Amino acid sequence: MKVIGISIPVRDQEQALQFYTEKLGFIKKLDIPLEGGNRWLTLVSPEWQDGPELLLEPAPVHFEPAKVYQDALMEAGIPYTQFDVGDVQEEYDRLINLGVEFSMKPTEMGTVKVAVFNDTCGNNMQLVETL
């Protein structure tokens, strides 16, 4: 078995696609139409295109418990998942300039530096830099 991806619950797939590509810089890899206007929509990192894929799945729209869980994580400020970056401060400055909201500024935690932002699709996401 191989780990090839991670799914991220989103409220609106099109809005998520725009945020994750235009602001965060991911690249669309797969976009397969499914029933009811849903899509099998995956993204990859531009510098690691055969690496793990992010699946933007509309679970909170169709499955109430997914929405409840997502809302609870959001309220607690807990990141749904995290992305590795070379320099958290640099990425924080870049995203702030693009209007992205952070609930936690770059903060050192032992051997990593982390920051948390709102992905506008219902999730907190964490940036991580290994020090």
Add this chain to the structure above:
Amino acid sequence: MTFYIQKLKSLRKTIYRNQYQINAIIAVKNYIDANYENDLNMDLISKVQLISKFHLIRLFKKYYGLTPRQYLINKRVAKSKEHLVTGMAVTETCYAVGFTSLGSFSVLFKTKTGKTPGQFQKEQLSRNKSIDDTSSLEGNHKSI
């Protein structure tokens, strides 16, 4: 303050409270990053950091989740991928990143990436070529 930030603050007071120790271990990691192509001399590193060798290895594992030796191997494999993508020969890559045996390099590389260095390089180079071909096709298309 969110629940998450409260939890992080609490972690800083418990497992991350010894900043002096953390800085020493980060310095070891930076040393490996800067010297991965050389033999890893833990005796030398521990003398510089004034920590006994075995304690240092334990602390490194505590803060980074793997031993300095394992970290070094991962670093070398990651660097070897960068070299292979540029077209550097497999043997040359092996020695450039600090491995001393071509056999053990190939085995480690395959374990870590699922492919031998040769297979990996062939795939990457043919992929780059197909991207170039596509670009030139698009260029031709535009000119038509």
